[in-house]
Amino acid sequence: MALYGERGFENTTVAEIAERAGLTERTFFRHFADKREVLFAGSNELQERLVSTVAGAPADASPLDAVAAGIEDLGDVLPDRPETSRARQAIIAASAELQERELIKLASLSAALAATLRERGLSAPAASLTAEIGMAVFRTAFERWIDETDGRDFAEHVREALGEVRALAASG
Amino acid sequence: MALYGERGFENTTVAEIAERAGLTERTFFRHFADKREVLFAGSNELQERLVSTVAGAPADASPLDAVAAGIEDLGDVLPDRPETSRARQAIIAASAELQERELIKLASLSAALAATLRERGLSAPAASLTAEIGMAVFRTAFERWIDETDGRDFAEHVREALGEVRALAASG
């Protein structure tokens, strides 16, 4: 992340990353499928955490409440300080390649969420739509947690974004 | 598309594509920024069409109605026969790289749609959410138009998917 931040993703070679880490190029590719993947190392853990929390929500909780609980809970898996995430997002924002990779990770998260909701008895279209609304809440909360410097924690931002989505749904 | 279909995207080289087209590799890259882009050549036209229809909808039309009109209208820009789109989607489904590219094109479409809705006076969060619902309608209708062989045209599928989304919103 230091190298990507200094000179940009496209202008950083895997050889340079390997050198700074005291490894060889080949070793890098043994750990990460490609040059982009190194920035998304924690995404599997995030997805597993979300799925297990939503699956474990009380059976009588509404689908959206179950999803909201799962997203709030993700605060534990995110870096302690938002500055770390902010630096990472700045790197991603500067590279189309990295944005593509991020989108497919988020799509995978959404699909896993929808599958979990179907297991809770929701119909396929309702599950997909609820998952997409959940992703919108996640993106909004994450963005604000990164950008706003008022120190509110991630879970608070999730509750706020959820309230806004609900108000929007009620009004129109 | 013929070559990607025969041997798969990853196993097709740009040299082979150029050879079949009677050109050189260099000429391919003059026309397309990379090997994936050749499959998404029509996407700009699609986006412009959607934006201009939504922007031109009657001022008193609801945001979702304006979006629905724009999506219905896209039938004109899609290939005449769904088989063409089906073959293309099969190629994309077989390659993670192509899925990434497709997701970023759809994200661009969603962002353009949201911007158009804001110009119509909608607030930023409402515009984004309406755009995402529109994209869900588009994806659903497109998928069914490709997969179902009953000959119903794209616009009919759009109206059906929209009705389902509305019913879902009303019920929960």
Added chain:
DNA sequence: GTCTATAGTCCGATAGAC
């Protein structure tokens, strides 16, 4: 760890269309 194929860029040269 070595070797190699392929994607994608940079340089420059040529030629027809309007």
Added chain:
DNA sequence: GTCTATCGGACTATAGAC
């Protein structure tokens, strides 16, 4: 005379095969 399309060769970096 400018614009746009073609081609050739050399070059770097990613990523896969072994």
